[in-house]
Amino acid sequence: MYRYDEFDYQIVNERVAQFRGQVARRLSGELTEDEFKPLRLMNGVYLQLHAYMIRVAIPYGTLSSKQLRMLAHIGRKYDRGYGHFTTRQNLQFNWPALKDMPDLLHDLATVEMHAIQTSGNCIRNVTSDQYAGAAKDEIEDPRIVSEIIRQWSTFHPEFSFLPRKFKIAVSGTPDDRAAIRVHDIGIQIVRDGKDAIGYEIYVGGGLGRTPMIGKKIADFVPKEDLLAYLEAIMRVYNMYGRRDNIYKARIKILVHEIGAEEMKRQVDVEFAEIRKTGALHLPAEEVARIQAYFAPPGYETLPDESTELNKAVLADRDFANWVKSNVAAHKVPGYAIVNISLKPIGGTPGDCSSDQMDAVADIAEKYSFDELRVTHEQNLTLADVRKKDLPAVHAALKAAGLATANINLITDQIACPGLDYCALANARSIPLAQQISERFSDLDRQHDIGELKINTSGCINACGHHHVGHIGILGVDKKGVEYYQVTLGGAADEKTAIGDIVGPAFTEEQIVDAIETIVTTYLGLRQPGERFIDTYRRTGIDPFKESLYATH
Amino acid sequence: MQLIRNGKFVADDFATVGDEDALPDGAVIVSLERWQKERDALTARNTPLGVRLKSGQEPSAIADDLDKLKVVALEFPVYRNGRAYSYARLLRERHGYTGEVRAVGNVLRDQFHFMVRCGFDALEVADNITPEIWAESVGAFSLSYQPATDGREPVLSLRQRLAARASAREAV
Numbered sequence: 183m184y185r186y187d188e189f190d191y192q193i194v195n196e197r198v199a200q201f202r203g204q205v206a207r208r209l210s211g212e213l214t215e216d217e218f219k220p221l222r223l224m225n226g227v228y229l230q231l232h233a234y235m236i237r238v239a240i241p242y243g244t245l246s247s248k249q250l251r252m253l254a255h256i257g258r259k260y261d262r263g264y265g266h267f268t269t270r271q272n273l274q275f276n277w278p279a280l281k282d283m284p285d286l287l288h289d290l291a292t293v294e295m296h297a298i299q300t301s302g303n304c305i306r307n308v309t310s311d312q313y314a315g316a317a318k319d320e321i322e323d324p325r326i327v328s329e330i331i332r333q334w335s336t337f338h339p340e341f342s343f344l345p346r347k348f349k350i351a352v353s354g355t356p357d358d359r360a361a362i363r364v365h366d367i368g369i370q371i372v373r374d375g376k377d378a379i380g381y382e383i384y385v386g387g388g389l390g391r392t393p394m395i396g397k398k399i400a401d402f403v404p405k406e407d408l409l410a411y412l413e414a415i416m417r418v419y420n421m422y423g424r425r426d427n428i429y430k431a432r433i434k435i436l437v438h439e440i441g442a443e444e445m446k447r448q449v450d451v452e453f454a455e456i457r458k459t460g461a462l463h464l465p466a467e468e469v470a471r472i473q474a475y476f477a478p479p480g481y482e483t484l485p486d487e488s489t490e491l492n493k494a495v496l497a498d499r500d501f502a503n504w505v506k507s508n509v510a511a512h513k514v515p516g517y518a519i520v521n522i523s524l525k526p527i528g529g530t531p532g533d534c535s536s537d538q539m540d541a542v543a544d545i546a547e548k549y550s551f552d553e554l555r556v557t558h559e560q561n562l563t564l565a566d567v568r569k570k571d572l573p574a575v576h577a578a579l580k581a582a583g584l585a586t587a588n589i590n591l592i593t594d595q596i597a598c599p600g601l602d603y604c605a606l607a608n609a610r611s612i613p614l615a616q617q618i619s620e621r622f623s624d625l626d627r628q629h630d631i632g633e634l635k636i637n638t639s640g641c642i643n644a645c646g647h648h649h650v651g652h653i654g655i656l657g658v659d660k661k662g663v664e665y666y667q668v669t670l671g672g673a674a675d676e677k678t679a680i681g682d683i684v685g686p687a688f689t690e691e692q693i694v695d696a697i698e699t700i701v702t703t704y705l706g707l708r709q710p711g712e713r714f715i716d717t718y719r720r721t722g723i724d725p726f727k728e729s730l731y732a733t734h
Numbered sequence: 735m736q737l738i739r740n741g742k743f744v745a746d747d748f749a750t751v752g753d754e755d756a757l758p759d760g761a762v763i764v765s766l767e768r769w770q771k772e773r774d775a776l777t778a779r780n781t782p783l784g785v786r787l788k789s790g791q792e793p794s795a796i797a798d799d800l801d802k803l804k805v806v807a808l809e810f811p812v813y814r815n816g817r818a819y820s821y822a823r824l825l826r827e828r829h830g831y832t833g834e835v836r837a838v839g840n841v842l843r844d845q846f847h848f849m850v851r852c853g854f855d856a857l858e859v860a861d862n863i864t865p866e867i868w869a870e871s872v873g874a875f876s877l878s879y880q881p882a883t884d885g886r887e888p889v890l891s892l893r894q895r896l897a898a899r900a901s902a903r904e905a906v
Contacts, residue, residue: 189889193877200874204844220813221844303814333879333889339851340823340882343816409880420820421792455828461881467897468890 183244183553184329184475186294193336194291197298201225202284209281224304224342226272226297227283231605234280237300238290242310242328242352243271243556247543250554252293254539260286265539267524267532269596269647270349271309271556272300276603298336303344305335305416309351311359312521312555315476316565318513321371322379323476324354327408330464330472334409341416345423345431348416349388361558361674363387363396364650366433367415372402380404385415385445386437389644393680394434397442399449405469407453410462414452418445479551479566484516488569501576503625504587509572518569520550522562522579523586523594527623530612531597532560541582549575559596559635561589591628592636592701593619596647600640600657601664607640609657609664614638617694622701631701634714637672650674652715653700654681655693666693670700670726671718682723685731696730703729738868739834739856746858748784748805750838763807766791769799777802786838789817793825800831805856810839819852826853826883846871853883 186194201221208218215229222228226237238253245253253273257265260278267273278286290296300307308331310324311317331350335341341348351365362368368384380402387396403411415433422440424430437445456462495502510519522542525531534542542562546554549571550564557563567575579585588594595618598604600611615638622628637651641658648654654669666688669681688696701714703726708717718726737746748761753768762776763784769776776783784805785796796803806825808818818837825831836856837849843863850872859868881888 187893189877189892193875193879193889196875196877203870220842303816336879337848337875338880339848339878340819341816342848343814343819343845417820421817425789425815425817459827465890465894467894471893471897 183246184241184325184472190294190333191291194294194296194298197225197296198284198287198291201287205280205284220302223302224299225283225287226300227280228301229605230276230603231601232603233277234283235274235276235603236278236283236286236297237268238265238273238275238295238297239300239307240271240273240295240556241332242308242314242325243312243558244314244325245554245556246293247547247552247554249293249295250539250543250546252289252295254536254543256286256289257536257539259289263537264533264535266530266599267534267556267560267562269558269560269598269645270300270307271312271558272307273556274599276599301347302342303346303348304342305331305338305344305348305350308332308335309349309360309365309558311353311355312557312561312563313359313510313519313565314354314555315478316512316514316517316519317355317357318511319356320354320513321373322354323473324352324360324369324371325476326469326473327369327371327381328352329475330409330469331412334412334462338416340413341420344416344420345425346428348419348433350412356676358674358676358678359557361647361650361678363678364389364393364647364674365396367412368396369408374402378404381408381411383411383415385449386434386442387678388432388434389647389649390432391429391642391644392432392435392438393644393649394438395678395680396434397437397445399442399446406464406466407457407462409464410456411449411453413456413462414449417452417456418448422448478514479553481514481517481566482568484514484568484570486515486569488516488572490570491572494573498573500580500585500587501573503629504576504585505572506629507587507591508589512566514566516569518567518572520564520567520572520575521557521589522564522584523588524561524584525588525594525619526583526586527593527619528616529619531595531615534562538582538584541578542584545575545578545582559594561594587625588628590633590635592622592631592634593628594635595619596635596637596651598639598641598645600638600646604640604645606643607657608642608659609640609666611638611640611646611657614655614657614666614690614693618697621694621698631705632713634701634704636697647674648672649680650678651681652718653697655697658687660687664690666690666696668693668696668700668730670723671715673715684723685727699729700726735858736861736863737836737856737858738863741868741872743865743868748782750784750786750807761804763805766795769796773799784834784836787818787821789815793821793829793831797829800825800829800833803831803833805834805836806831807836807838807858808854810837810841810845813840813842813845815840819848822849822853823883843867843871847874851878851882851884851886 384396639646672681761782
């Protein structure tokens with residue numbers, strides 16, 4: 183994985199020093215909360231319902247064991263012994279005191295981490311595929327370009343006061359695990375006819391109150407021009423993005439208002455000008471330098487079949503279920519990708535205790551080359567595990583309470599923090615996710631239902647990505663009462679779709695039954711091998727509407 | 735308000751005048767509208783001239799007049815509105831403007847660094863800004879990852895030079 187050099191260290195350390203000064207000014211009263219706000223936001227410090235919250239950047243979701251141990255330590259030292267992994271592959275601490283923030287950032291900096299640009303109207307932490315480097319169909323490891331973008335966007339002087347926040351995601355495979363079409367910019371790594379690698383660019387995707395799917399504005403941007411092209415998009419957005427209404431300030435609204443064709447034209451004009459100066463030309467040596475950090479780990483030559491694994495699958499039903507749902511194919515024979523669910527039955531999606539973080543750090547160190555990933559679905563991934571080690575990994579995870587066998591199943595839900603934590607929320611998300619999780623706790627039933635993603639947001643800002651859940655749940659407030667609106671058919675993969683609203687919202691008492699009705703309806707309609715989303719795409723919304731709102 | 739020009743606190747030798755105000759003697763900064771309406775009269779005065787652009791008024795509107803202007807003042811209506819960062823870069827890099835590019839409006843101490851990097855060489859700042867604050871803010875980061883308008887060598891190129899030096903040493 184990427185290692186800081188002297189320059190990276192200096193920039194991060196200078197940032198810690200700068201923020202220490204800003205916090206001191208706030209604590210002394212020299213800065214009002216209002217004046218402090220933009221400064222703290224640039225460092226991922228929010229003022230939530232109950233306390234300050236800090237969002238730690240995990241660039242493209244990649245962590246070393248050492249870094250995870252530091253996060254565990256921070257959870258114990260400054261918080262309440264846990265952290266919360268988010269859909270942006272970041273980690274949030276909900277309870278640190280403002281006075282401790284500079285020390286917390288200092289501790290992070292010792293392991294090459296920071297909270298830069300995890301908030302504010304700037305280019306946010308770049309996200310990517312949790313299977314990067316290990317996926318069978320990968321054209322190129324997306325972390326290389328993600329790191330290049332991380333550096334270019336860090337404290338970008340022109341783009342640190344954009345009309346709104348700005349999110350970039352990169353996918354290196356045709357299978358999209360990074361949800362690139364619901365990002366402000368989605369980058370798809372592609373190969374052209376002559377075998378050169380470059381980038382397909384999508385612009386203007388996003389969720390929130392106006393969900394939109396990104397439009398493709400470039401088929402192939404050559405590697406050396408990527409930063410010039412990104413700078414062109416950012417400049418067009420900075421100059422023409424709306425600033426009169428924050429709800430209309432995202433780039434998706436600009437693209438929608440002027441049209442993708444016109445957006446492409448303006449970006450191309452700007453790109454041609456920027457390219458002329460050559461200042462952002464990306465030298466092949468720099469790409470190679472960064473690529474070297476992401477070189478494949480020292481894989482052993484192994485048979486693809488593992489007798490240890492096969493034996494364990496036959497002997498242990500728990501293990502077999504876990505392998506079935508949580509383990510994915512790897513490009514190297516004899517290796518597998520392990521997904522660690524942070525969605526125990528009845529738990530808070532994405533929460534992880536400091537003890538669990540330490541346990542995962544140990545497991546990653548021993549079995550997965552000292553490295554792990556955070557997923558945008560709020561889980562963790564060990565990308566490079568020997569198949570013969572899977573029983574041992576499972577046992578170690580089980581001991582840490584992390585062996586829930588539900589990846590991509592109905593209880594593997596995305597949920598935002600909701601009204602329990604968030605100042606913006608209208609409704610609770612976590613208790614709802616917990617109730618659904620308990621209702622569908624039976625593992626056989628979950629496996630029978632198969633792949634089904636339920637995403638819940640506690641407000642229209644859609645941090646829980648409800649629009650792209652196969653079943654999406656949106657908490658709404660009606661005269662002080664929490665209601666839940668259901669959407670169906672959303673997806674955040676290469677067939678990205680925004681879910682359709684099924685009808686009138688449900689009360690807190692009705693919503694779990696409504697989910698059950700949707701599932702039962704699907705089970706009655708499905709053809710052999712059909713996932714929920716396939717059935718929905720075939721039948722449309724009507725049968726679901728009928729069963730949900732049938733008057734008896 | 736105080737004026738910082740090229741890092742020095744100086745007396746403002748330009749008067750910013752409203753559209754309805756009578757023009758005083760000496761150097762003035764006028765709005766784009768007034769400039770467009772009174773270009774000939776203003777030019778005939780033979781005193782230094784500046785134009786102030788509001789957010790949304792692009793530098794291309796004065797691109798042909800830049801040789802007549804000593805100052806282009808770019809307005810930051812609120813700290814959140816960063817349009818003028820792009821305008822400043824365009825003035826310098828696209829239009830080749832070498833006169834003063836002045837940041838006016840909501841110019842906060844924590845933005846000085848970014849403004850200077852984008853080509854602002856003059857900033858109108860609040861009265862409580864001291865030379866110490868200026869130095870701390872503008873010098874908050876000694877390194878930059880990306881090229882901008884200030885000519886500072888980005889990290890990428892520092893790395894390349896370092897690598898070249900290392901390989902030259904090896905060759906010896």
